[in-house]
Amino acid sequence: MSSVTSPELTQSILYLDGVSVSFDGFKALNSLSMVIGHGEMRAIIGPNGAGKTTMMDVITGKTRPDDGDVLFDGSVDLTRMDEASIAELGIGRKFQKPTVFESHTVDDNILLAMKGPRSAGSSLFGWRNRVRDDQKDQVLETIGLKDHRKRLAADLSHGQKQWLEIGMLLAQDPKLLLVDEPVAGMTDHETEQTAALLASIAKTHAVVVVEHDMHFVRALGCKVTCLHEGSVLAEGAIDAVSTNDRVVEVYLGR
Numbered sequence: 001m002s003s004v005t006s007p008e009l010t011q012s013i014l015y016l017d018g019v020s021v022s023f024d025g026f027k028a029l030n031s032l033s034m035v036i037g038h039g040e041m042r043a044i045i046g047p048n049g050a051g052k053t054t055m056m057d058v059i060t061g062k063t064r065p066d067d068g069d070v071l072f073d074g075s076v077d078l079t080r081m082d083e084a085s086i087a088e089l090g091i092g093r094k095f096q097k098p099t100v101f102e103s104h105t106v107d108d109n110i111l112l113a114m115k116g117p118r119s120a121g122s123s124l125f126g127w128r129n130r131v132r133d134d135q136k137d138q139v140l141e142t143i144g145l146k147d148h149r150k151r152l153a154a155d156l157s158h159g160q161k162q163w164l165e166i167g168m169l170l171a172q173d174p175k176l177l178l179v180d181e182p183v184a185g186m187t188d189h190e191t192e193q194t195a196a197l198l199a200s201i202a203k204t205h206a207v208v209v210v211e212h213d214m215h216f217v218r219a220l221g222c223k224v225t226c227l228h229e230g231s232v233l234a235e236g237a238i239d240a241v242s243t244n245d246r247v248v249e250v251y252l253g254r
């Protein structure tokens with residue numbers, strides 16, 4: 001690991017430098033470098049096989065890089081940690097398919113996701129339960145499911161299940177949320193609502209969103225990174241990236 005401490009590194013929540021991952025000689029990540037700031041939202045786009053999922057796997061400790069630095073919060077070396085410890089640090093990941101507890105209510109899904117000891121209603125623990133209820137209500141407010149709190153998760157629409165799962169991540173109070181293709185299968189209206197939800201979450205958390213839907217990416221209103229063959233092809237504002245000749249050539253089409 002480099003011993004130089006740059007302002008870019010110290011001010012970052014996530015710092016990837018020269019990260020490479022090979023599968024049987026094929027480079028899924030090829031000296032990938034990227035810096036995400038505290039409280040930043042970043043959209044990651046790129047063609048199939050560009051390395052987006054592999055990048056998320058490296059950040060969450062599912063895949064070990066062959067080379068490069070992956071640092072959290074300016075100093076924590078994620079390449080030396082296992083998945084559970086990385087989650088414990090405050091990195092939450094949402095996969096593409098919602099994985100809520102279908103036979104539980106919306107309320108209980110959020111409660112089950114919360115950190116900390118559970119208590120069975122003893123008066124000694126009453127104060128703690130009230131704090132938990134307040135936190136739960138706050139999460140339900142953020143994800144727009146307050147009026148659906150008593151419904152079974154199984155009865156929610158696909159979009160509502162995605163929001164519930166985002167709420168379950170929020171309940172763990174992560175510093176960084178990684179969200180994989182959240183709007184796949186959503187209606188246009190749900191897609192718009194999801195962009196607004198993530199934008200509101202990004203006011204208090206760093207968020208990295210992998211997505212193919214360019215209307216949605218535009219609605220996020222954040223910096224965009226386009227990956228191709230395991231490295232950064234283009235990075236910047238959506239207008240600049242989406243009109244970049246190479247991005248058009250390899251991803252968006254003419």
Ligand SMILES: Nc1ncnc2c1ncn2[C@@H]1O[C@H](COP(=O)(O)OP(=O)(O)OP(=O)(O)O)[C@@H](O)[C@H]1O
Nearest residue numbers: 023024027028046047048049050051052053054055
């Ligand atoms: N466990 C693995 N073993 C072998 N090859 C893999 C493995 N995981 C990923 N790859 C390969 O690495 C490359 C990058 O895959 P990755 O899933 O990271 O791309 P992606 O950008 O997420 O694509 P998509 O948009 O299709 O999800 C692909 O060519 C893929 O086939």
